[in-house]
Amino acid sequence: MSTSPDRNGKRSAEPGTPRSRDALRAAQMYYLQDLTMNAIARELRTSRSTVSRLLSMARETGLVQIQINNPLDRAPALEREIRYRYGVEAHVVPVTDLVSDSDVLDRVAIQAARTLGPLVDSNAIIGVAWGSTISAVSHHLTRKVTHDSTIVQLNGAGNTQTTGITYASEILRRFGAAYGARVEQFPVPAFFDHAETKTAMWAERSVKRILDLQHRMTMAIFGVGSVGAGIPSHVYSGGYLDEDDMRILSESRVVGDVATVFFRADGSHSDIVLNERSTGPELELLAQVSRRICVVSGETKINGLRGALAAGLATDLILDERSARTLVQHS
Structure with a gap:
């Protein structure tokens, strides 16, 4: 049996192997035919514990996606309100007020990973922005076989320390x-x-090749950076900005960034000095990508999120319920 490490370092079957086919068969029997695990074990001539592992594998690898329709759930109403106000497809992750910021981030990341999977197809060019939120999403991605697809980094990551x-x-x-x-x-x-220096580097052929890929993106996934976030955005906590930079951002009334490109609450950004030195994509370019998935966790990022929405940077928004309530209540 061919296996490879999954996101938790465990071994999981490659698609198309006998084990993956058994997982699909067990899932169909359990979820579509209402057979018990004992009945499935008899039919597959295996043990009940093996059936349990096959069903877990089917969920973890995306063969099975479980959806709960709760008529009392507030999330659908929030999703409709956000769609109406901002013109984006919203996915609201239910959380209570007792959940910690780190747990909220993890739940949002899981939802984002599950939402992203069905949208990814062959021949795709997917722009990915680094950051605390997208790092969390990357840990929960489920495997999906595609062909001739490319993941391209949206912005540089170096600074004076690393x-x-x-x-x-x-x-x-x-x-x-x-x-x-x-x-x-x-x-x-x-x-x-x-x-x-940026102007000179952008004329280099090795750099122009990456810029060309960015111009041909079919999808982009990114978070929203914010100075005062509960879980600090990596660009503000990782040594990328000095005191003078932070002063410039304050004087320019910057509320947030996407892929290290800054903007104000109204979405304006062209005259912000730091953007002239940023290696992130021009926001006009980003706004032309057909699918733009924005992932946000935490109410402290709402001002930045409003700026990103005002700039038309997202087609899809995945956020936690508390942030969604704040977004619609204080618009």
Whole structure:
């Protein structure tokens, strides 16, 4: 049997192997034919414990997706309200007020990974922005076989303390492994010291190749950075910005960023000085990608999220229930 490590380091069957076919067969019997695990074990001539493991595998690998329709759930109403106000497809993750910020992030990341899977197809070029939220999403991706697909890094990750390669490449590697896609890194700093350096680098053929891939993206997935987030955005906590940079952001009334490109509450961004040195994609380019999936966890990111929505950066929004309530109540 051919196996490979899953996101938790365990061994899981490759698609098309006898074990994956058994998992699909067991799932069909259990969920569609209402057979008991004992009955499935007899039919497959195996043990009940093996059937239990096959059903777990079917859920973990995305063969089975479980949906609960609760008529008393507030999430669908919030999703409709967000869709009406902002024109995006919303996926609201139910959470209570007692759940910690880190647990909220984990639940949002799981939902984002499950939402993303069915949208990924062969011949796709998927732009991925590094950050705390997308890093969490990358840990929960379920495997899906695609062909001739590419994962491209949206913005550089280096700063004066680190190249950022290890951090960003791990996120990209998980996306590539999940979808059997080629990974294209962007080995430049997050911010150049001088705008002139960026202009010169953007004329280099090795860099232009990555920029060309970004221009041909069919999908982008990103979080929203915010200075005061409950779980600090990596760009603000990882040594990418010094005191002068933070002062400039404050004076420019910046509320957040996507892929290290900053914007104000009304979505404006073209005259923000730091964007001239940022290696993130031009927001006008990002707004032209056909599918743009924004993942947000935590109410402290709402101002940044409003700015991103005002700039038209998202077609799909995945966020927790508390943040969704804040978004619609204070619009």
